[in-house]
Amino acid sequence: MIISPILDKTSNKALYIQLYEYIKSEITLGLLKPDSKLPSIREASSSLNLSKTTIENAYSQLVAEGYIENLPKKGYFVCDLSEYSYENFTDNHKKTVCKTVDFKYLNDGVDNGSFDISSWKRIYNKVISDKATEIYTNGSFQGESILRDEIANFVNTMRGGNTSPDQVIVGAGVQYLLGVLIGIIKDNHNSVAVENPGYKKAEFIFEDYMFDVKHINITDNSYPIDTLKTSEAKLVYLSPSHQYPLGTIMPVNKRMELLDWAYKNSGLIIEDDYDAIIRYGGMPIPCLQGLDKHNCVIYLGSFSKVLLPALRISFMIIPKNLLPKYHNIKSKYTQSTSKIDQIVLANFMKEGYMLKHIRKIKRIYKKKNLLLTNSIKEKYSDKINIINSDSGLHIVFESLIKKNEGDLNKAATDNHILLNIIGKVESKTLFSLNYSGICMEDISSFTDMLGKVLFE
Missing domain, CATH: 3.90.1150.10 (Aspartate Aminotransferase, domain 1)
Known part of the structure; x- marks a missing residue:
């Protein structure tokens, strides 16, 4: 098989990313058929006049996401995704020094030289000095609009999401946001399937709200969706792009099968995007929410590990069909995150410091x-x-x-x-x-x- 992408060597986008996106598009559009063999790394390097490292990086990303598979001594082959495909499965949403050694605390924090304190201070001083920020009034129940704008843009561009600011809810931690979510969905859901092993602090919230918690045993072979189907749960909590704590990645065929299950069974998927943006080989794995075409995915994100645990700013993105129910209950909740910190973070993101x-x-x-x-x-x-x-x-x-x-x-x-x-x-x-x-x-x-x- 011949692949013939048009690559822009003058672009700021790395060549391996351009090649990865081209092959991924060919697969999702059905132009590269299931079980088709891709050129070997050496063949592709020669025909495309690219380094072997560039080809290998592009192929590795596609393998990690489940679009192709590497069969030992045989080569790279396109995975069969036809069973899980449905209308509009495309990527059209994308836009462009330690003083102590108390390891118990240190190894659960962040690097103390990583954060740009001086820029944060400058923005903070600007915010509290600017009368337009209205720091003497209460904040929005849902989160400051300037921050929700930046979060929506961040998720869409950095995590491959597909959302708008009106879908974003800001709160102090995932546990708080789960409490808000349960208030929205409790009339239709009283059981939840969770990963085992998984994120126990989320499980505790469901237990506190008297949900019937069903455990789905996870292995390094990905998510057993057949077990989910027999659990009778219509709500599932998982971390597909970087499973906690095993660190595994859910391949795209499993993601499509999961979305298909949710759509056909009026189910909901809570996607915890834990640590998914930090990946050392290739690009971060895109989030599941960006593939959702039927309002089935609720997305949870946090800035605790990306920025600072002390910041205590997390966010939840709910499907548009749940917004009316949220607006009916939002007055029951006070905003749990500092208005000042939200505005500072929004400006930190807007001015390019986050990237x-x-x-x-x-x-x-x-x-x-x-x-x-x-x-x-x-x-x-x-x-x-x-x-x-x-x-x-x-x-x-x-x-x-x-x-x-x-x-x-x-x-x-x-x-x-x-x-x-x-x-x-x-x-x-x-x-x-x-x-x-x-x-x-x-x-x-x-x-x-x-x-x-x-x-x-």
Whole structure:
């Protein structure tokens, strides 16, 4: 098969992204048929006059998203998405220094050199000095309009979403926003399917509201939609672009199957876009919400890990058909996020600092990720097997551990390490380990402490 994209080598957009977008479009439009074999990396490099690295990066992104598959010793083949396709499945929405080593707190924070404090201060001073910002009045129930404008633009351009500002609801944390959502949907839903393992703090909210919580066991082979179909739940909470805590990605065929299930069963999907924008190999995986054509997806996002946990600004995007119900109940809720902070964040985004910040933290966390994984491999190659480390702010690893869970938790607490035990896989224990707030110069001592917790 011959692929013949028209690539603009003078564009600011990387060549591998242009090639990725071209092949993806050919697949979704049905011009590249299922099971068609793509040219090998060497063939494509030669015919397109591009480097092998460019071809490999484009192919890797398509594999990660599930558009193509790499069969060992055979090559790259187009995946069959025809069963899950429906009208308008296109991409037409796109637009253009540590003083302490208390790892328990540090490894769940953010890098203390990552945030542009000076620019934030400048914008903050401007906001509180400008009478037009009306800081002496209460904020909007839904969130300041200037911030909702910026969030909608951010999700559409950076996460591949398809939304408008009137669909955005701002609040202090995902748990608060879930409470608002339940107020909207409780008349039609009293059960929810959640991932296991998954985000427990979301599950706690559903339990508090007396929902029947059904667990869908997740493996590294993606989401078992057949299990969801038999659960009888019409509401599902998941993180398809970076599953927490396993870090897996839901391929596009599963996404289409999930959207098809929701559409045909009057179901709703709550998409938690946890850490999905931070990916070290290729581009971030686009969100599920951008593929939704039938008002089935509720999108949850947060600035806690992207910017600062102390900021406490999260947001929810609800389908347009739920807006009337939201407007009927919104007066029951007061805005939980500072009006001043919302306006400052909006200007931070509007003036281009957010994009600069994301580029910066990707460089920082990629370096930390490499330091940590290399340190673990160097010191514990015979004891620890790293399973997932190519995205987000935590790694997933497995190890043969003699200690029981209680002793592990006590050792982690005594040594000030925040260690998440995911569960058992055969004889080995599966862990996730956040590294975002650990200073680079402390990573070696951190891995020494990790070994002490696990093996001594």
